[in-house]
Amino acid sequence: MTNWKALAGGACLAAVIVGSAAAQGSAPDLAAQATAAGAQGVTVTARADGGTLINGRLEGRQFAVDIPKTWNHQSLVFAHGYSTPDSSVDVSKDPVAQDPSLGLFPTAYGQGFAVGHSAYDKAGLGIEAGVKATLRLQQFLAALGAKKSYVGGGSMGGNIVVALIEQHPDAFAGGLSACGVVDSFETVVGGVVDMRAVYNHFTRGTPYALPGEQDIARSAIQTRPPAGTTTPLALYQFQQTALLAAPIKKLFEDAAREPEGPAAAIVRKVASVSDRAPDAGSFLFPIVTAAMAMDDIRTTAGGAIYGNRAKHYAGAALTAAETVALNRDIQRMDPSPTGLAYIRQWHTASGTFHTPLVAIHNQIDSLVPYSQALGLEAKVAAHGDPRRMVLITVPAVRMAIPGLGVTGYIHCGFEPKQLADAWATLRRMSGD
Secondary structure, three states: OOOHHHHOOOOOOOOOOOOOHHHHOOHHHHHHHHHHOOEEEEEEEEOOOOOEEEEEEEOOEEEEEEEOOOOOOEEEEEEOOOEOOOOOOOOOOOOOOOOOOOOHHHHHHHOOOEEEEEOOOOOEOOHHHHHHHHHHHHHHHHHHOOOEEEEEEEOHHHHHHHHHHHHOOOOOOEEEEEOOOOOEHHHHHHHHHHHHHHHHHHHOOOOOOOOOOOOOOOOOOOOOOOOOOOOOHHHHHHHHHHHHHHHHHHHHHHHHHOOOOHHHHHHHHHHHHHOOOOOHHHHHHHHHHHHHHHHHHHHHHOOOOOOOOOOOOOOOOOOHHHHHHHHHHOOOOOOOHHHHHHHHHOOEOOOOOOOOEEEEEEOOOOOOOOHHHHHHHHHHHHHOOHHHEEEEEEOOOEEEEOOOOEEEEOOOOOOHHHHHHHHHHHHHHOOO
C-alpha cells in the first residue's frame, strides 16, 4: 500500500510518423546496437503489434524499452514515484503491456514514440537515483536513434522531472508531472512528519495510537523482514502497512458511528492543525508514509531533513488551552545541515527552467498537497518564464483503498483522458 511506485506511478500520457520496422534492423542488429550503447544482458523480443521490446541493464540496473513498428524517432521516458524502503527496485519488463503510468506509455507508443523506464539504484527516497537512471535511459535511447526526448513522472517522479529539466536543460523537449512533488521535497516531508507528530499527540493513550516506535525522527516499524522470516518481502511490507493503517481505520469508523464523540473530535483537531481534509485517505497516506520512511530518508540524505523546533502549531478546531498543550507537549526534532543540503539539491525547484512543463494535479491529493503545484507556478512566474509551465487542475477522487477497507481521497486520482490531454498539451507547447 505504501508502494507509491505502483499506486502513483503517475501519468497518462499525433505525430508525423517516420522510419519503419526495417529501420530498426533485425533483432541481432538491435541487440548489438543496444550493447554498443552501453547496455548489458540485452534481450530483444518481437511484439505482437510489430514493435520491439528491449530488456537489459544499464550500469547494472534493469530497464525496459518498447519501440513501435513505425517509430517517429522520439522517446518518452518515465520516472516512477516513491516506493517502500527495502522493496524491489525492478520495473515492469514491458512498459506498454504492464503500464506503470496509467495510460501514458500506451498513448505515446500508439503515436509512434519509443517508451521506457529504468530501475533506480535504491528504493525509498530516490530522487538522485531516479534522475541518474532516467537520464541514463534517455541517453541510451538517443544512441539508438531518438532525436527528441520527453520525460514524464508521477509523485516523487514529478520531482525527478523538475530536477531533470532544471539540471539538464538540453536533454528533454518537455516534461510532464502528475501529482508531483514539483516544488519542494523538503516541504512535503515536513508536512507528513508534522501530521504524524500531531496525530501522535492527540491519540496518545487512546486505541487510535500508532504501533511501534513513537519517535517521529525514526520509522515506526521495519520494512525488511527479520532474519529467519519466511514471509515474502511484498507480503511482509503489506502486513506492516496494514498494522499502521488499523488504528487510523478504527478512528474513522468510530468517528462515523459517533459524530460528536471523542474519535470525531480527534479527526477534527488533527485535520485542522495539519490543514488536511478530515478524511481517512488524507490521514492514512501521509501518516503511513512518515511512519515507514524516516530511517531511509535520514540514511540517504546523511541526516534529518526537517525540524520543527520553532514551529507554532494551531488550528481552528482547538481551544486556547489545547493549543498551549499541543505546543508544549508535541515532539520536537532538529534537521541536520548535511540532510538539509542534500534534500535541497535533490530537490527544491528554482522555477528558472526553460523546458516546457505540464503539471497535472488533483485539487485535493491525499499525499502530495495541491500547494506543491501552486508553489512551483509562483516560482516560475517570479523567476522564470511563466509560458513554460501549464498547470492543469482536476477534481479530487475518493475511492476504496485496496486491501485496507478504507475509503477516502487518493493520491494521483486521474482518468486516462485527463492525462492524455496533459500529454497533448505538452506536445503542443514543445512544438511537436
